Amino acid sequence: MNMKINENFLNLSENFLFSLIAKKVKQYKEANPTKEVISLGIGDVSLPLSKVVVDALVKASLEMGVKETFRGYPPEFGYNFVKDAIRKYYLKNSVDLSLDEIFVCDGAKSDLGNMVEILGDNRIIIPDPVYPVYVDSNMMAGRNILLLEGNKSNGFLPMPDGLTLEESVIYLCSPNNPTGAVYSKEQLKVWVDFAIKSKSLIIFDSAYEAFIRGNYPHSIFEIEGARKCAVEISSFSKLAGFTGLRCSYSIVPKDILDGVFNRIWGRRQATKFNGVAWPVQKAAEAALSSEGLKACENNINYYLYNALMIEEVLKKNDIYYTGGTNSPYIWMKCPNNMSSWDFFDKLLTEANIVGTPGVGFGKSGDGYFRLTSFSTREKTIEACKRLDKFFKEMK
16 A cells, blocks of 8 residues: 555654553553552542532533523634633733633643644754653654753753754643642743744643642743743643543633734634533533632642642652642652662552653653652552552662
8 A cells, every 4th residue: 555644653652651551550450450559640630520510510411402402513712601711710810811812622632732733843842851742742743852851950840041042832831740840930931031032932731730839820921921922721620620521721812923823723723623512611611610619629639638648758768859739740759760660660569559650751751750649538548658668668
């Protein structure tokens, strides 16, 4: 067959990180059926949706079965009632958006991957380690990727020091996945100034902003000048536990390229996306109500307390880490200079705990490991006991 394919896909690793982890865990469980394995790996939530969200979801679903309230295709960019709720949510941080700058979608992962389609062949700047979708989606498009090393000395928060003033697409994630590190306002101002001077675009992933407790920006649009050079992608997945519902949003200011970027993103969505279902959008609106946000806060505090328990174990055993305090992720140094995958195997077989090898997030992540706080309280308590015993035996 002479069918042509996009050969850029052949440059990707054969297994997506989390698929490979699932395969290894499955093999271990099959060989050791009596062992109880606790997952502190994939960042999926464990708490159920709040009552106010479920009530809205049920009511909207029932409406779909009545002729007078049935709805077909939703607006490609989202119903105005959801976009207005998002606009009000941003006003809490003194960020004023117009409704036509807000695009509702079915997941931040989708938007992060899809936005590559409307960009030309620019230099791509991505911190390392980082969420794999940034790198993979640009590799699929055959882009030229420059990785910025995150390490202990820069707190896993790379800055533009030494970069040439070349037009680029810059990916930033704060709080960062996987490291949990958070950029300060001063640090983001440096990035915004660099983007403006170099005529670059920042794609800012704020999926974990609801976990921030310190004096850090929740949105890049809190930074002066950001509307000229940045888009922001966020999600209801971690804010409201929508990992099983799928709802996200992208903020595309009309200030970028005199409105051209906003227009072509809208054109892309209208062509390739049919919108988010009515019940899901009603659930999203409910999540951003005063009652909904209170429930979101309770769940996030639950996960942050889980993170605190994991942090205490690491402190007790003198293990370097970042994250936790303003993030559901804890990024730890592997003991005894072990590689990420060697530590994964040892932790799985000896403590029956699953985490995520840091090298799966990039070359700079080797020798590090990600733990998450998204498990239940009971399982996190048990995992902490196992971790403490495990680390002591390694000394």
